[in-house]
Amino acid sequence: MTDAPAQQHAADLALLRVESARLVATVEALGADGIRHPSLCEGWSRAHVISHVSRNARAMLNLVATVEGDPTPMYPSREERDADIERGAASSYDDLLTELRDTCQQIVDALAAMPEAALTQTAQAGNDPAAMTRLAGADLPGHRLREVVWHHVDLDAGHTFADAPPQAVRRWFDEAVADLRTDARCPSMTLRTDERDVVAVGDGRPTVSGPRAGLLLWLVRGRPDQIVAPSPDQLPDLTPMEDLP
Template identity: 40%
Template sequence: MSTRQWMDRGTQLLLSTVEELSDADFAAPSRLPGWSRAHVVAHVHFNAEALRRLVGWARTGEPAQMYPSRQHRDEEIESGARLPAARLRELVGESATTLAREYDELSAEGRERQVRTAQGNLVPASALPWMRTREVVVHAVDLDAGADFTGLPDDLVRALLVDVLDRRIAAGEGPALARWLTGRADTAPELGPWL
């Protein structure tokens, strides 16, 4: 399965989980500290919009930031979380569909164009489907409404684990993880903030 297919599979998991939530369920806590399910859904919607800005950069060559600032990103999520559940369902579905369509319309040259992520990394636009896959898959689970990693293809789970492990190693947490994963520690290490 290609990364682009993973994006569709993860998006379907996220959207079907959102559709199963009642309006009242949106106010319930998610697995993310301090965030309701509505916060998670708003974040996934605004992530699609941010990635669309990078697709626009890849298409035109005109630089565009994912978010003007961290504060702007946080304020968007907070305001989005206050929207009615029906509107959030509509927005998250529309932005996902539009992102997929706009990415698919990119030329081969556009997919190779370098764009800058919110973390400041330069990546080819061809990396955007993986960035989106990671968001929709992990946040589907964060909704704490039945979605789980067990239903995902093994190759997608492996890619997600490698990605997370690389980030944890870069954060200096590799040795503690190695001790635990090799059975040389009785308990899992305390890790830094959520990725």
């Protein structure tokens, strides 16, 4: 397979293998006490994040089934999804870790085994009818990569977007910028990255600067740790736009 969708599928799958292993290694290092600490997702402990990542893998197996010709909803419902995460978060450390290892491997294997014909078929992702997205089979490894890396960052255990694959960070930064430009709630600003991106929204004031990974962390998780504004009181307020997790 040499077409663009197949190439993107293969490239994202290769990154997903690496990033899944890195996530598992972080959870192994946290230990039983560490997973009970708060995460960057409001109201969630690290155990909630781990539980969610495992359940997302299972839900994505449903998307794989759909693009392969067996239509299956990603989640039964938003309510069941949330309840299942809560049940998982209450599990023991050993059970959470085992489940994470197993489900990470299961979704990687399923994505790797997808037939070529499935790459152009689509499936409905998400559980909110107002925010559902149709994904092609070729997009599924990238969708899962985002879940793995973003929630690895959410564990707040030393792994940041600066540790993520640069090409993926660039993609997510561009997507975040596109979201800013289409959201009426977005305050005016100019984003200036160390990598020389310059993005103006509204009247372009004030300027917020930093590495692309640091600006991404602020845009999607509200953390200003790695960015610079003219003064703290001039940092645009993104709170109305937050949608976690």
